[in-house]
Structure formats: C-alpha cells, structure tokens
Amino acid sequence: MRATFVLVPGAGGQAWYWHRLVPELERRGCAAVPVELPAADDAAGLPRYTQVVLDALGDTPTRPLVVVAQSMGGLTAPLVCTRVPVDLLVLLNAMVPRPGESGGEWWAATGQAEARAQAARDDGRPYDPDDLDAAFTHDVPAEVLAGGPAPADQSGTPFADPWPLDRWPDVPTRVLAGRDDRFFPVAFQRRVAAERLGLPVDEVPGGHLVALSRPAELAGRLVAYLDEL
Template sequence: MRYLFLPGAGGAGWIWHLVVEELHRRGHDAVAVDFAAGGTNGLTEYTRQTVEAAAGSDEVVLASQSMGAFTAALAAQRLPVRGLVFLNAMIPVPGETAGEWWAATGYEDAVRRNDLAAGRDPDTGFDLETYFTHDLTAEQREELSHHEGSEAEEAFSTPCDFEAWPAVPTRVISGRDDRFFPLDFQRRVARERLGLPIDDVDGGHLANLSHPVQVADLVLSPGRTLDR
C-alpha cells in the first residue's frame, strides 16, 4: 500500500513532509507529491504527476489537502485506490471547477460568520498569517515561503471531469481552528457532498504541519464507506 499525499494551491508537497516522516517511522510506504504549479500547469499535469508517483504500487491511498482534492478526484479514476483522505479539502462534485467551488459551497458567508464569531473584522481582507499560518512556527512559515508557487488560471478554470468518487473507505479530517475553511463549513460540505461526518484535529488549515502526528493517526485509521 502506498500513501500519496497531494498538496493544495501552490503545489508544495513539503506541507506533508512531517506526516510522511511519521508514516515512514511506522513502516509505511508514503510519498508527498510536488505539483509544478505556475505556467500553464493545472489539473491535467497534476493528475499525471500523481499517477507517476503511484508507479509500482498495486494499492494506493490518496490523501489530499485543500485544492488537492480536485486532483485526487481525477487521479482516483486512473489508480487502484483503496482509500481516500481529505484534509481541510475543497471537495468537488463532478464537472465543477475550482473557481466555481467557492460560490457553490457558500464559502464567503461561512467565513464571514466565523470571523465575526471570533471577533475578527471580516472586511479587512485576506492575510496569510491570520488565515493560513497562524498556528505554525516562525521557522515553518519561513520554510513554507520557499516552497509555495503560484497557481495558473488553468488550475481554477478546468472542470473536474469525473463521474463519482470511488466507493472506498474515506476519511474527512478538519482542523478545529481552520480559519480559511471553518470547521462548521467543512462539516456541512462533507455531509452534502460525501454523506460523511468529519474527524477534527487540533490546528488550522495546515494541520499537517502543526499537528502531523494527529493527522497521521487518522490517515492510518479505517475510513468510512461513502454514502451512495
């Protein structure tokens, strides 16, 4: 069994490196896939890279973070997938683009409500440290800045051309303090799009960096069958 870890926007497989190291420590085959973000690269190229990373494995678990779920949907059609894991993920429906996902899920209203409940001004605009890296160490923030790329428009405008998620054990993991994708928002999206509950862990949008052992524990736990 090979565990493939897919990054979100920016394409940095590095965000999974602590989880991968934890799986290696426990004797598992695990690989973090780096996406070549930028230029004209998008879902087609990311899917090709994911399939290549699975070469030689008869069984694969696909774990995706944030926008990486769009690539997971396509790669799952071409790989011998035996499990799916989503972490703070943009779970798509067939034919959806990453650009359409935000309005389709009611994202803006959900974040606004969460900001107001937490005492943050929702009208100040996006701030990386506030919404993405608030629970990382200064060293992690600095290292992350050296790995992340910029997404091409194609990554947001290409329809996610898949018919359905495979009927395999699936786990949805959400950070309790994810300010970018609030917990209640993720709970609703997982229920509406997969018919599944979430498992929450400490940390924010990059819980795979701030709390890798908790994430690894859930990655290795049996998932739930998708509700058809």
C-alpha cells in the same frame, strides 16, 4: 510497510508542505509519497496534475494505497482514484467538487467566503479577507515557516477546468478537518461534506495547514484509518 500514503498538496503544489508528516508516517511503518505539482505552469490543468500524481506513485505501490488530498488537492485526488486501485481517499481540509463544476465556481457555490467571515465573527476575531497569513499560518510554528521555501505561484488553469467525473469515485472516503481551520471552517466543511458526499467530518487539532502545524496528531489519525479497511 503497512501502507502507502500518496500526499497531494493544495494550491502552490509544494511537496514541502508534507515534510513534517512524512517522517511521522514512516515512524509508523508506512511509506509516504509527497507530490510536487506543476502549480505555476499555465499549461497544466487537472489531467496533468493527475498524471503527475500517478508518475510519483510508480508502478507497484505497497497496498493498501491511501490518497490524502489537502485543500485544492480535492480536485485532483478523486481523478487519481479512477486510474489506479485506491483503498482509501482522505480529504484533508479539502475542496469537494460536483460533476461539471469548476474549481473557480466552487467558492461561490459552497459559500466559502461567507462561512469564513462568519467563523471569524463567532470566534470574536478580526477579519480581513486578504490576510492569508491569518487564514493559513496562524498556528504554524515560526521556525517551520522560516525554514521553508517561498510560497509558490498557483496558475488559475486547474480552477477553470470543469470537474470531469459524473459521480464521486467508488472508493472509501473520509473527510478530515483541522478544528482550528480559519480558511475552511469546520462547520463549513461539515455542511459541504454532508451536502455533497453524505459523509460526516472527523477532526484533528490544527488549522488549514495541519500537516505543518500538527504532523504527529495528523499521522496518528491517518494511520488509525488503516484499521477500518
């Protein structure tokens, strides 16, 4: 195996989100570990989410170890990096928290709602903040959605937890954005990554749920990162 990719989902916590990416990574000679998080459990906060990821990894994952965090997974993945040796952290359309900031506070602190509305205006698209299908699944093939489980509930508990680290973990980090993301527009992701991490943003085709819409392109970019280690 060339590497192990542990795949941390966003809100709803479903490992199914990664089901099209896993075989693409395996075809490229890598191990892939999609994580199912206890999203509906109001007793589970960020410490529990972190432990679930660690349990999914087991004791001896093949190195290099790459943690990929989708969307809300950006709250959990850096915490994993403080518990096991991680060679690369990839933030995929992900939240980037600051020390002490809760996930609930992140939205207003980053101006996400305004950025989402501005992107729609710039693109000439109608905008309804409550139309989550337009935000999340506009580029996901209908047959993929039809074959999947019902969307899972997401407890607010992890969003209430202040982010516990006092600084970003000392792990190489890449920020990767779907260039067609309507929920976290690319310009927004560039600004947040620059302000909070001092990092540029790489792009792949696809929207917010790029692992469902463009898994081959995503796998190619993730595996290409291994050459930079």
